[in-house]
Amino acid sequence: MAKTVSVKKVAVKECCPVVSRILAAAEKLFSKHGFAAVSMSAIAKEAGTSKANIYHHFRAKDDLHQAALRFAAESIKSLLENVEESGGTVSRKLELFAQAHIEGMHSHPDMSRLILRELLTDSRKRGREIAESGFARNFSALTTLVRKGQKNGELRKDLDPAAVTALVLAANIFFFQNNDVLRHYREVTFADDPEGYVKTVSEILLNGIRPR
Template structure:
């Protein structure tokens, strides 16, 4: 916060960064323009000089977050290209590190996607979510076409489960971390591989038919 009489050097970028942090932390309604200006080291009026309104500022924050994650998704997809089962584990790992590498933007997008009511940036966030989902579904479909994965499993269901594993472990990491026996939650190698193994074994072609239920 600048002393009275001094001028700050805070421009668009500083304001945008401050807004990103605060919005991610507490959500749209709980954050005031004053708080954003204060963290950016500038005045409230200056925020309105750079952004038309609070909603416009929020939308700008969301747009940045979305473009960042869309790019990361594409990268993960290219890395896992045409390797079927191993690609699925790689993709899961990529999800893990992606979320943890940029938890602020991740939280922003996830809140917008998973909140039920009509949100301000929902359209933006859902687009990147949809793209990601389609990528995962295609991966499972490839595995089934190659005969590696059981084809009696709806690939969309498997995709939901895989994304769930990544997203939920990220969302709930602060709760789980303090539970006994759950020190693995940020360890991509330990937890991510365990998940990948379970998911892959569970879907492997012809391992077991439904209907059997004896131990």
């Protein structure tokens, strides 16, 4: 009866159809409106079940949020795995990573938004570490790749690899988060063309905006 906050299910993935429906509903609503703005009734309605049934499968609202977050984070495998084995220059790998990263966010917008939202929420919050873990995986993999490029002379050695990594991720996350806003600026033509955006950004990062 103690107020334990441990997570009920370890492998929560697909024990039964209603659970994954609940998780999908939670993911969708939490990512769109935020944790506090979504009621359990709303989630139940979206999942096509009853509120009590959610409490049959999850201990509390916070547990459900954690589970949805964990489920989303699990699905983010290291994007560099496929890229690494593709052969080619580090520059090329960087662009491929960026391409895969932005495409991944685009095809799983709810998951991505859920994680990003948690990332920039108040620290100290439970679940923050889950969001961070997925983020950290990509960050450190990218940094390693940059270091390799510096070692073999393909990239400048006088730059902080973490700063390069931050720039690549920043460009992608910015595009994903602010797409709706950017879309109706007349200066912006790339809002519906993530691939073109990544190409331009890669070109800028690799060769700079000053003429060579």
